[in-house]
Amino acid sequence: MSRKLSRRTFMAGTAVGAAAATFRFPAPAIAQGAPFKIGLLTVKTGPLAQGGIQMEQGIATFLKEKNNTLAGRKIEFVSADTGGKPDGTKTKVQELVERDKVNVILGPLAAFELLAITDYVRDHETPLISLAAAEDVTQRKANPFVIRPSATSAQCCHVMGDYAAKDLKYKTAITISEDFAFGYEQMAGFQRVFEDDGGKVVKKLWPPLVTPDYTPYIAQIQDADCCFNGFAGSNPVKFMRAYQDLGVKAKIPLLAGWTAMDDALLKSLGDEAVGVLSAAWYSADIDTPSNKQFVADMQKDYGVLPGGYSAGMYIAGQCVEAALKSLGGKGDTGKELAAALHKISLTDTPRGAFTIDHLGNVVGTVFIRKCERKNGKLTNTIIKTYPKVSQFWTYPEKDFLEKPVYARDYPPAKNLR
Amino acid sequence: MTRSSARWLALAVALLALATLPFWMIGDYYTNIASQILYWAIFALGLNVLVGYAGLVSLGHAALFAMAGYTAGLVLEAGHGHILAIVLGLTASVATSAVFAVLALRSTGIGFLMITLALGQIVWGIAYRWADLTHGDNGVVLHGYPRPFGLGIDTPTGFYYLTFLFFLLALASMTIFVRSPFGASLRGTRDQARRMTALGYNVWLIRFFAFLISGLWAGIAGLLFVYYNQFISPQIVALQTSAEVLLMVISGGTATLLGPIAGAAIVVIMKNVVSAYVERWNLVLGVIFVAIISFMPEGLVPGSIRLWKMGWRALLTRKKALPNTGAPPS
Amino acid sequence: MPADIYLWATLAVNSIAYGGLLFLLSAGFSLIFGLMRIPNLMHGSFFMLGAYLGAQFLSAGLNFWLAALLSGLAMAVVGGLVERFLLRRLAGQELAQVLLTLGFSFIIADLCLMIWGGDPIQPSTPAGTVGSIRAFGLFFPVYRLVLLGIAVATAIALWALIDWTRLGAMIRAGVDDAPIARVVGIKVSGLFTLIFCLGAALAAFAGVIGAPILSVYPGLDVDMLPLALIVVILGGTGSLLGALVGSFVIGFLYNFGQAMLPDLAYVILFLPMVLVLVLRPQGLFGRMLP
Numbered sequence A: 001m002s003r004k005l006s007r008r009t010f011m012a013g014t015a016v017g018a019a020a021a022t023f024r025f026p027a028p029a030i031a032q033g034a035p036f037k038i039g040l041l042t043v044k045t046g047p048l049a050q051g052g053i054q055m056e057q058g059i060a061t062f063l064k065e066k067n068n069t070l071a072g073r074k075i076e077f078v079s080a081d082t083g084g085k086p087d088g089t090k091t092k093v094q095e096l097v098e099r100d101k102v103n104v105i106l107g108p109l110a111a112f113e114l115l116a117i118t119d120y121v122r123d124h125e126t127p128l129i130s131l132a133a134a135e136d137v138t139q140r141k142a143n144p145f146v147i148r149p150s151a152t153s154a155q156c157c158h159v160m161g162d163y164a165a166k167d168l169k170y171k172t173a174i175t176i177s178e179d180f181a182f183g184y185e186q187m188a189g190f191q192r193v194f195e196d197d198g199g200k201v202v203k204k205l206w207p208p209l210v211t212p213d214y215t216p217y218i219a220q221i222q223d224a225d226c227c228f229n230g231f232a233g234s235n236p237v238k239f240m241r242a243y244q245d246l247g248v249k250a251k252i253p254l255l256a257g258w259t260a261m262d263d264a265l266l267k268s269l270g271d272e273a274v275g276v277l278s279a280a281w282y283s284a285d286i287d288t289p290s291n292k293q294f295v296a297d298m299q300k301d302y303g304v305l306p307g308g309y310s311a312g313m314y315i316a317g318q319c320v321e322a323a324l325k326s327l328g329g330k331g332d333t334g335k336e337l338a339a340a341l342h343k344i345s346l347t348d349t350p351r352g353a354f355t356i357d358h359l360g361n362v363v364g365t366v367f368i369r370k371c372e373r374k375n376g377k378l379t380n381t382i383i384k385t386y387p388k389v390s391q392f393w394t395y396p397e398k399d400f401l402e403k404p405v406y407a408r409d410y411p412p413a414k415n416l417r
Numbered sequence B: 001m002t003r004s005s006a007r008w009l010a011l012a013v014a015l016l017a018l019a020t021l022p023f024w025m026i027g028d029y030y031t032n033i034a035s036q037i038l039y040w041a042i043f044a045l046g047l048n049v050l051v052g053y054a055g056l057v058s059l060g061h062a063a064l065f066a067m068a069g070y071t072a073g074l075v076l077e078a079g080h081g082h083i084l085a086i087v088l089g090l091t092a093s094v095a096t097s098a099v100f101a102v103l104a105l106r107s108t109g110i111g112f113l114m115i116t117l118a119l120g121q122i123v124w125g126i127a128y129r130w131a132d133l134t135h136g137d138n139g140v141v142l143h144g145y146p147r148p149f150g151l152g153i154d155t156p157t158g159f160y161y162l163t164f165l166f167f168l169l170a171l172a173s174m175t176i177f178v179r180s181p182f183g184a185s186l187r188g189t190r191d192q193a194r195r196m197t198a199l200g201y202n203v204w205l206i207r208f209f210a211f212l213i214s215g216l217w218a219g220i221a222g223l224l225f226v227y228y229n230q231f232i233s234p235q236i237v238a239l240q241t242s243a244e245v246l247l248m249v250i251s252g253g254t255a256t257l258l259g260p261i262a263g264a265a266i267v268v269i270m271k272n273v274v275s276a277y278v279e280r281w282n283l284v285l286g287v288i289f290v291a292i293i294s295f296m297p298e299g300l301v302p303g304s305i306r307l308w309k310m311g312w313r314a315l316l317t318r319k320k321a322l323p324n325t326g327a328p329p330s
Numbered sequence C: 001m002p003a004d005i006y007l008w009a010t011l012a013v014n015s016i017a018y019g020g021l022l023f024l025l026s027a028g029f030s031l032i033f034g035l036m037r038i039p040n041l042m043h044g045s046f047f048m049l050g051a052y053l054g055a056q057f058l059s060a061g062l063n064f065w066l067a068a069l070l071s072g073l074a075m076a077v078v079g080g081l082v083e084r085f086l087l088r089r090l091a092g093q094e095l096a097q098v099l100l101t102l103g104f105s106f107i108i109a110d111l112c113l114m115i116w117g118g119d120p121i122q123p124s125t126p127a128g129t130v131g132s133i134r135a136f137g138l139f140f141p142v143y144r145l146v147l148l149g150i151a152v153a154t155a156i157a158l159w160a161l162i163d164w165t166r167l168g169a170m171i172r173a174g175v176d177d178a179p180i181a182r183v184v185g186i187k188v189s190g191l192f193t194l195i196f197c198l199g200a201a202l203a204a205f206a207g208v209i210g211a212p213i214l215s216v217y218p219g220l221d222v223d224m225l226p227l228a229l230i231v232v233i234l235g236g237t238g239s240l241l242g243a244l245v246g247s248f249v250i251g252f253l254y255n256f257g258q259a260m261l262p263d264l265a266y267v268i269l270f271l272p273m274v275l276v277l278v279l280r281p282q283g284l285f286g287r288m289l290p
Helices: A007-024 A029-033 A049-065 A086-099 A111-123 A155-167 A181-196 A235-245 A263-268 A289-302 A308-326 A334-342 A397-402 B003-019 B028-053 B061-077 B082-104 B110-129 B156-179 B181-191 B193-198 B203-229 B239-252 B258-276 B281-295 B300-310 C003-036 C043-059 C064-085 C094-116 C142-164 C166-176 C178-184 C188-214 C220-235 C240-260 C270-279
Strands: A036-042 A073-081 A104-106 A172-176 A200-205 A226-229 A254-256 A277-280 A354-356 A362-374 A377-389 C132-135 C138-141
Touching (some): A049 A308, A073 A086, A155 A181, A155 A226, A155 A277, A155 A362, A155 A377, A235 A254, B028 B061, B028 B181, B028 B258, B110 B239, B110 C270, B181 B193, B239 B258, B239 B300, B239 C094, B239 C220, C003 C043, C003 C188, C003 C220, C003 C240, C043 C220, C132 C142, C142 C166, C166 C178, C166 C188, C220 C270
Parallel strands (some): A172 A226
Antiparallel strands (some): A362 A377
16 A cells, blocks of 8 residues: 655645755855745546656656755755646646746656647646657657656667567568557567567557456467567556466567556566566666665655656656756746756766756666566566667668657568468 | 515625726736626526426537637638527537437336437547548637627637627526426426326427427537637536536436536636646635535535525525436525 | 357356346445445445455455445345435425435545445455356356346345235335325335335445455446446346346347457447337337336
């Protein structure tokens, strides 16, 4: 059971932290005056609350570690519940920007939420550090106020395509993911690299977002070297159980994207997850000092193993800190802060070292992990790292951007049976 | 002061307050909330034509709302102007209402509810799946606002007045409608359908027109929605939206004009304003609904009026809720 | 084993098994709606809350079947309280019933989120039913077949209750003509409370039994309620046989539809429902409602 974070607790903590900070750090006169405000767009009600709660835990852990002071500025934190609906996200971003006057926004959770507010943050010159994956926001429709230190939908899937073709030497693959943009973009990324490396995607399955029983789809997964899935939310749990129960796991190895085998999901999984390989930009196993601290804090405060959602927000906090430091503690102008955010280069983060490319997306390490049982618990053990992976994989940027955005039918699947 | 002139005064004061809202409201953010309340109220008023006055409960109205929004958004994306977008949007929602009506009016009561639910879900599925047309859950992004008579509506105040104008139109047309012979015959089909048929009324046609009217107002609300948010995606066509607007109507009080408005205010304020202070606002909203039904089963507005008139004794003598029971309206 | 035969065989067997799960899900709703004319929109919430409770009992070490029964009992209590103190006052007022049940569904959904958090829970299949059957080239989980057996047993038990026992006769009397039933000395209100309790208990029981397949997660209530509605409406309101047949029909439509017509995946269940309702509003097996 996780401890819930109440806004009141947060503000109280902020006040204490601010008081402590004033005495501890000699801060420039300007900075000591006005607090720096961070707003979080998260989801606390409904099915998406699973990720939303984790996001809040991640940023809360970061701010607690830093005693609510970054680069000498005291931090005020505001959390907003969008309800997981784009019109709710729009209203909440207006609340954060117009009513609470935040300096920077973290989140939102879902791609469709992000798309509803990109124009707004640009018009109101408020930087946004996104977790949501929509590809074009840092590609063909790049927004100078948005940076994304997590990943695009396809960033990790490119890597898995490469690993499956070159290291595992698979020749054929079947892809399965939910029938929405995040699913399309993930599977497209995998397909492109897998086929460019000599593999063939022989079937693409698209169950609707709400599918109580995956059997009709799993029954179609036959005669291939592997199956790559990109399920998100709580769907991976049902899917993997059925995948094993129907005997397919023994015949066709399962590969996964980052949401499907997220470390935070491990506690809901059982033996059906053992042996599954996944490609992710975050793993609780990563060996950096900040990650060790982060994982320990999450275990202590919330009793959970963190996954990408929490780590994404912790790292977003680190981005804010780095940008503020580079601006000497100032950063009250949106344009200034956005520019500084684009220039950061961090090494000690829960995901390791990374930089931000000129379009706002991360260039960082992607990990291939294998799920194993150690001391009775499921863990994702890192078996290979791919450093400095950009959103374009090894494709030249200009070439990549000239082609259409990844979609259900792009790149076209030419090898379907 | 007589009772009726007291009511007129209260109404005048309320309208005056609404008309001057941007000037006394404590910030653009809240003016925006007011705009949202008003267009949801328009939607709820439209649904109330069916639920309150025709006695037909629909759980598919989100589809009518969204058809207008999506059509307008896609027309704009194709490069056409706002007038065409608006006209086509409204046409789409009225046409869809016609289709829904022809299918759903084969039944009444729970059958009607289920057919409208299913049709709404079908439209939702199409919005998601026909990504070539609707961009799936990436949604349709709008750029820019129309300039009716050269006036800008891209500011919170400007947009508020536009919404307020349509709200007044909705209120006025509903008032006229309710007091018209058509309105009376519609209520007749709700209370005594067989007798109406015996008297020579074409019950089906009356209900059909009511559905179209309902769809028209849902469409207008949908257009305001898509212009306000500058974005529309399949989430808005989900069952939850239809359920929410139905809850607005029922909780506020069906068969009254102010009821749906009160219901819209409750839901929008809970979702957007109270949620900033109360983490479990969804729970509180549920409790509010349960409380309303326990103490004021006829709805918030009629119930409040009853309590106001009779004081606390009224809490213990609950009046029955209105349509579908044959009980006379208050 | 040729791929196609494996596919059709799996789909066919799963259609029946899934139909069984759907029957368990909808039986409670069918009972309450058929006998009491109440569209219980809390049904999904009972299902979900029951599943969460069952998962909690399981993590405390309880036997699976015991957990399912206990959860059913707990939900019977909850349902009984709701019916006795709130729903009963709204007899015949459909809209008020909708508001009340929907309002409660918000409350229950948020409570579940508060208590159990956002992460999904999927209990393991109970001991004795683990593993899969390998026959005719088919590889099918035993548990799903067990579930089918439970569904059929439940159907028979309910049918026996309603049609063959004295209690059932009293219930039917109360449904057909409440005032006269009261005159004869039947405690109609008490019986209605009992029916509601039974419906809620069935939902919770189904939630726990279904959990190893469906898992338990926030949003389960909203995902499952439309399915129950479809089964009951298609099969016919007021008919348990209708609900049973409806479940299997939906099971087939779902499995074969998703596999063969993926483009229609979203509407594969709603299209037939609209068709049936438009052509035969009382459903396949129902009687015309007054």
